[in-house]
Amino acid sequence: MKRSLKWRLAYLAFFSLAATPPTCRASAAAILYVASQNASSISEIEASSTGEGRRIAIEREPVGLALSPDGRRLFATHPEAGQISVVDVAKGSVERSISYPGTPFGIAVDADGGHVFIDDWNRDVVSKVDVGTGAVVKEAPVGRSPAGLVFDDAKRRLFTADREADAVSVRDADTLAAIAAIPVGKAPFAITFSPALRRVYVANVRSNDLSIIDADSLQVIATVPVGNMPYGVAASPDGARILVSNQAAGSVSLIDARSLKIVAVIKVGQYPEGVIFGSTADMAFVANWFSDTISVVDVARETEIRQIKVGSGPRSLALGSANEK
């Protein structure tokens, strides 16, 4: 039971942005996965370590990254190549490559690990892909230029941040039937789901704010101004904290999820993008796209404690656990 809850939380890792990580065992060593677009690699970093671990070479220019519910497979999208990589986490190598007929961008994994949900930046669709056969089994239109994609397992709904539609599309994960299109700020890009508070957070790059959506009513319940060009968002496992990366400012904004007040603005590297919490709300990681580093942030002390060098152009992050290997 513990394991299933843990992985229910763990597989919510997606494009650019944030996963809700394992929470159950304090002893579980968390492992951070970093997709570096320019280096065409995935780096592993043990959460407690001071350096990069294994680096896995993959197909060119990965963007979206998601971990399977059992923690054994990583999925990466390759928009330029029209491919989805399936990485065997234990072996640290690419198990297979799935051809996708378009520009795959955001990604989430279904609860049973048998399908992935993909959105297509250029074709403006969301697709359900069978991992076993590699076939697109369902497809449906969303708004223009869908970027981040998240999956609410409890209600089996998909949310896509449709960057040029200034909206979030909500679809049924089984039928891909349209449920809602929610107007948000300008140029929504990064999106995350907070199971603890049943909210969806969307960072709007051009209006410099965060839209807070009630995942049940599908209404925007608040809009919080953040720094310039927010490109990543994450919620802590307990739901209490939100982090948003401000790409133009080289910082992350730490937000109290209840009061929606900005608690701190923490300097990180240059052009920060993907952000994710560790296994607790006390630690977080930020992908600094320009600096080619991961910032390790002590959230409790509201400060960056180190930067770890990774492959060039890190954008997306996912969190897993060494115990699951």
Place this chain on the structure above:
Amino acid sequence: MLVVVPFVIGLDAEAHGPTPHKIDESVAIAAKPEAVWVLVGDFANMAKWHPLVAESAAKSDEIQGKMRVLTLKSGGQIVDGLTEYDPTKMTYSYRRVDDDVKALPVSSYTATITVAPAADGTASVEWIGRYYRGDTGNDPPEELNDEAATKAMTDFFQSGLRNLKTVAEHKG
């Protein structure tokens, strides 16, 4: 149900391809950092030091805030919006807000220019950025591909810094 989906996304200011690229250029200038900042920090008046810019003018509106309209010597115009400005650290950041890929075959660039003091009291100017190719589809024509974008950005940054050095050192 027949659904019409646009095959190629428009080249508007918000569109960009999936792979951003980096640029990182710098120059050492034998002048006081404060004197170099007087030139660089004047956001709207880039024509004072950039050799590819014929005219530059300030503009603003409620959505974009402060902007500059650069009329290039090659004929086109580009518009940048200011995103960060910190005179105490002698740095500012901006992003492109227009969409004319004929003027410059690059989309959705953002950049930061910083004047840093060197150990001997002179200045070092670093100009970094992130940009996408002009045609954001997966099969761009030659004049709007990644190479064309990289060439345009590199030419713009390098010639700018070279001439900034010339102008600043002559004034110094």
